[in-house]
């Protein structure tokens with residue numbers, strides 16, 4: 001039995017949906033043991049390749065394996081044992097090192113704030129005790145000073161904690177303390193590089209964060225990298241870029257705007273220039289200009305294996321719209337989305353997924369949603385519920401209609417992520 005922790009990104013519900021979708025492509029026996037908005041604890045029979053997994057995911061900050069557990073009413077000696085020289089060198093620290101760097105992070109599972117605070121107070125002592133325990137046996141240990149109760153992935157990576165020491169992770173549950181070590185952190189630099197480094201950007205049509213694009217592709221849950229991915233509102237190609245990085249070899253991108261098509265083409269050739277590990281000859285990429293409503297003129301019916309797309313979400317806004325305005329925008333957008341799904345039905349093979357975005361607006365706590373799920377289902381699709389833990393009231397971003405909201409109420413427009421499967 002293996003037990004892994006995953007530190008969740010800014011939208012924990014989406015991070016969990018993505019995580020479960022990707023894990024389930026490889027193994028069947030994965031179970032969520034406990035979770036909070038910050039961390040998800042997973043138990044599996046099979047060993048997971050955490051490095052590979054974190055590399056693939058868009059919504060995970062860091063991850064690792066849990067190695068020890070004590071009940072909170074256990075004796076001091078049981079706690080001390082976790083940070084003893086023998087336990088640390090057996091399970092946590094690379095063996096050959098005589099000098100290490102370490103850091104400690106604490107995350108709450110299902111525990112009260114008070115308990116967390118009282119544990120936080122002990123951090124200083126913990127740091128010193130570890131240093132002394134190791135020094136007595138000849139290992140020099142320096143630690144990364146904590147400003148908060150946990151280290152950022154940047155801090156873990158920049159201080160080389162993964163190969164020159166350890167990041168010790170404590171998870172605090174109602175009545176137990178779990179300890180483990182971080183095995184991988186997100187490649188934060190790569191996402192930022194692709195976000196701001198690429199040449200073709202169109203601020204007017206809204207910039208999609210590459211991490212969100214990555215999560216949406218992973219949520220589609222397509223294991224076979226030779227399957228054909230379509231983004232029929234490709235904009236500057238963020239989804240397609242992430243698809244290429246993930247290794248999907250057959251890609252179609254289309255957009256009604258000539259500028260968007262040009263941006264996507266430039267961004268994709270920039271990507272191949274910068275990411276020399278991607279073998280250009282292995283990919284089949286087709287980017288062209290088309291209104292989604294006419295896409296069957298250029299793309300044969302029944303040829304597409306999955307669609308991940310962010311459609312036009314309405315005209316650019318300069319302030320939060322009033323409810324009456326939002327509802328008018330929604331009414332104007334719905335026919336475009338319905339037409340798009342009409343085309344998707346013809347393009348997709350039976351059983352294949354669509355991960356789509358609807359705009360959501362909020363005014364004084366009242367949300368305005370696109371209301372066409374029933375109509376889309378009547379067209380030959382079934383909405384797919386996201387994989388989530390049972391106690392999902394922890395996640396305010398999950399809506400009653402089982403979609404996930406991305407963004408916050410200060411945004412002029414938020415995104416609602418929804419998954420369908422063609423029947």
Ligand SMILES: C[S@@+](CC[C@H](N)C(=O)[O-])C[C@H]1O[C@@H](n2cnc3c(N)ncnc32)[C@H](O)[C@@H]1O
Pocket residue numbers: 205206207208232233234235236237238239254255256257260290291292293309310311312313336
């Ligand atoms: C929100 S943007 C997509 C952004 C994209 N995900 C990215 O990261 O760049 C929506 C895109 O839909 C395109 N669009 C609007 N109406 C369309 C239509 N009828 N058919 C195809 N594309 C359309 C716009 O030109 C715009 O590029």
